[in-house]
Amino acid sequence: MPHLLGLDVGTTNTKAVVYDLEGRVCAEASAPTPLREESPGLATRDPEAVYRTVVDVIRRAAAQAHPAEVLGLSISSMGESGAPLDARGAPVYPIIAWYDRRTLAYRQWWQSHFGDDRLFAICGLQPGHIFSLNKIMWLRDHEPAAYQRLRLWLSVSDYIAYRLCGAAAMSYPQACRTMAFDLRTLDWSAEVLGAAGVSPEVFARPVPSGQALGTLRPEAAEACGLPRSTVVAAGGHDHICAAIAAAVTQPGPVLDSIGTTEAAMAVIDRPRTEPAVRALGLSCGAHAVPGRYYLIGGLLGIGPLVSWLVETLMHLPPDAEGYAALTEAARESPPGARGLYLLPFLAGAGSPEQDPRATGVLLGLRLHHTRGDIARAALEGVCYELRRLLESLNSLTGAPESVLRAVGGGARNPFWLQLRADVTGRVLEVPEGTERAALGAALLGGVGAGVYPSVEEAAASAYRAARAYRPDAAAHREYSARYEGTYRRLHQAALLVQAE
Numbered sequence: 001m002p003h004l005l006g007l008d009v010g011t012t013n014t015k016a017v018v019y020d021l022e023g024r025v026c027a028e029a030s031a032p033t034p035l036r037e038e039s040p041g042l043a044t045r046d047p048e049a050v051y052r053t054v055v056d057v058i059r060r061a062a063a064q065a066h067p068a069e070v071l072g073l074s075i076s077s078m079g080e081s082g083a084p085l086d087a088r089g090a091p092v093y094p095i096i097a098w099y100d101r102r103t104l105a106y107r108q109w110w111q112s113h114f115g116d117d118r119l120f121a122i123c124g125l126q127p128g129h130i131f132s133l134n135k136i137m138w139l140r141d142h143e144p145a146a147y148q149r150l151r152l153w154l155s156v157s158d159y160i161a162y163r164l165c166g167a168a169a170m171s172y173p174q175a176c177r178t179m180a181f182d183l184r185t186l187d188w189s190a191e192v193l194g195a196a197g198v199s200p201e202v203f204a205r206p207v208p209s210g211q212a213l214g215t216l217r218p219e220a221a222e223a224c225g226l227p228r229s230t231v232v233a234a235g236g237h238d239h240i241c242a243a244i245a246a247a248v249t250q251p252g253p254v255l256d257s258i259g260t261t262e263a264a265m266a267v268i269d270r271p272r273t274e275p276a277v278r279a280l281g282l283s284c285g286a287h288a289v290p291g292r293y294y295l296i297g298g299l300l301g302i303g304p305l306v307s308w309l310v311e312t313l314m315h316l317p318p319d320a321e322g323y324a325a326l327t328e329a330a331r332e333s334p335p336g337a338r339g340l341y342l343l344p345f346l347a348g349a350g351s352p353e354q355d356p357r358a359t360g361v362l363l364g365l366r367l368h369h370t371r372g373d374i375a376r377a378a379l380e381g382v383c384y385e386l387r388r389l390l391e392s393l394n395s396l397t398g399a400p401e402s403v404l405r406a407v408g409g410g411a412r413n414p415f416w417l418q419l420r421a422d423v424t425g426r427v428l429e430v431p432e433g434t435e436r437a438a439l440g441a442a443l444l445g446g447v448g449a450g451v452y453p454s455v456e457e458a459a460a461s462a463y464r465a466a467r468a469y470r471p472d473a474a475a476h477r478e479y480s481a482r483y484e485g486t487y488r489r490l491h492q493a494a495l496l497v498q499a500e
Contacts, residue, residue: 301347
């Protein structure tokens with residue numbers, strides 16, 4: 001039976017999963033993604049160690065299935081990290097973690113020297129320090145010896161593809177996370193790179209996700225335990241791969257990825273990079289489906305907020321037992337948490353108003369409130385913010401009744417999902433399986449190997465909803481009254497106070 005392999009090189013773990021052609025898991029293996037914490041906020045990865053980890057998990061997953069039947073593979077990874085390589089393809093410096101803070105000063109540099117609106121008009125990105133081009137500029141300014149040897153920058157997923165098949169290319173979704181990619185030309189921006197003083201030759205040729213790059217090199221095939229005929233296809237950013245696996249490939253359904261950040265992503269038919277879109281805190285990028293784009297926004301620090309609640313309120317570690325205890329405490333509190341409201345900005349505000357200075361706010365606390373009320377108020381606050389984000393997306397897409405397809409760690413908790421449905425008024429579907437980024441990558445491998453005629457058809461063939469959460473009409477009316485009557489005013493007042 002033919003199989004496909006999806007690889008997800010994540011911030012924490014690297015996973016290899018073997019699937020059948022209908023997206024069902026046949027075998028899997030995982031290992032921690034190598035990371036070196038240099039100091040608080042500074043972290044790097046050894047490119048060779050990352051590749052060895054990839055080879056290890058592929059070999060272990062393939063050994064559990066029928067490796068000779070693996071037709072194609074592709075890779076999903078974090079978006080902004082990259083491997084800087086010399087003319088022979090050897091690393092000149094470690095991979096700088098996507099969240100690493102050494103590039104913070106470049107956010108201000110771009111605002112001063114280029115302008116946020118112009119940058120957004122070209123790249124579709126909100127101002128930030130994490131993007132690949134900032135890491136390249138940092139190398140130039142702080143590691144000149146390494147920069148002088150730099151000839152090629154590849155995102156992590158594209159670097160792994162390069163090591164496996166020898167072809168240097170960067171998928172459109174990964175190119176969108178460099179801050180050097182023009183969404184309208186689907187090529188590197190001479191204007192942006194000219195301002196940065198970086199040659200466009202540093203970047204590999206941009207290609208659509210799912211494009212076949214070649215077959216496995218003999219030494220890679222032997223190390224991975226796969227046939228040399230296995231096709232390696234261009235992959236993508238983890239959110240985009242998850243969207244493929246959730247069949248969010250055309251206007252309508254919205255991806256709700258619930259993890260460290262809760263991201264909502266909607267598909268559109270043309271780039272939207274006007275100032276009004278930037279003002280909503282959204283970013284725009286090229287989808288894996290040719291001719292399609294996406295709008296995405298995020299609620300910051302949602303995963304850490306839940307962990308903080310578990311540790312602070314329940315005095316438990318943030319594990320399965322701790323999350324279950326928090327859920328039960330919140331369940332004991334009635335809808336509305338007895339008049340308690342919490343703004344969930346413990347890690348700053350994301351979309352629609354980006355403000356790293358924003359802080360959490362607890363309003364209405366009285367002596368009768370319990371830790372369950374605080375827990376419920378926090379979870380309701382997250383749902384209110386998700387509703388605000390969805391309203392921003394709806395103002396651009398015009399799809400108010402679109403279904404949400406929930407993926408990520410938070411999509412495993414029925415209570416949280418029903419709460420999202422009740423607050424937003426949307427139906428939430430949860431797909432079968434948990435490793436959506438790996439499945440999306442495997443489907444791209446299938447497109448590259450000719451198993452599927454298109455990304456959309458690949459997604460449709462593998463998507464099955466395991467469960468749907470429908471809003472309770474009475475609960476939605478009650479939450480809407482609280483949202484419109486108190487929460488929005490609290491939100492506006494808190495941001496005004498914190499801005500002073």
